[in-house]
Amino acid sequence: MELLEPQTERLSLRRWRDEDRAVFAAMNADQEVMRYFPKRLSRAESDAFMDRILAEMDECGWGLYAVERREDGAMIGMVGLHRFDFGDIASGVEVGWRLNRRYWGMGYASEAAAACLDMAGMLGMERVYSFTAGINVPSRRVMERIGMEYAGQFDHPALAADDPLCRHVLYRKEFCRQIL
Secondary structure (H helix, E strand, O other): OOOOOOEOOOEEEEOOOHHHHHHHHHHHHOOOOOOOOOOOOOHHHHHHHHHHHHHHHHHHOOOEEEEEEOOOOOEEEEEEEEEEEOOOOOEEEEEEEEEOHHHOOOOHHHHHHHHHHHHHHHOOOOEEEEEEEOOOHHHHHHHHHOOOEEEEEEEOOOOOOOOOOOEEEEEEEEOOOOOO
16 A cells, blocks of 8 residues: 655655664653653664554555654654554544654644644544543643544553553544535
8 A cells, every 4th residue: 555645844754764763762762752651662672663663554554654854854753643442442543643852842743743633534534532641741732732632531451550651641633524
């Protein structure tokens, strides 16, 4: 399936390249970047994650993209769409992001995520979710900035009940469908 690659004024969302692996692994091992995730990833775990991302891109024609700044070609992180399934809690497609901390606070996550939501709407998706640990205020702000609505809370099924990251918030974006 041909990969859709959204563009914004400042960013290119593209397929991952082998040369991105080291930058991706460094980001996934960064304590501050991974603060709201269960753990930092080893190089092998990061590479395996990228392999899963690439497989989903090949299957769907979209996915979690490498994000590159158009002005200088810097690979700044990952933003995109991903299928998830939490059983009775929620399942579907999420929009998510993870940026190298050098690029925080510049509006890149919101810009790229909004482009992914636009693409999801054009693809005919009925809704897209986003979720994070309830204490992750920066990501919650991005969700609100890109027009997602708060949809509730849940305990992440992969985390222990006493884990400070267990309680998650769920946001969603519903797309209008015209009936002809």
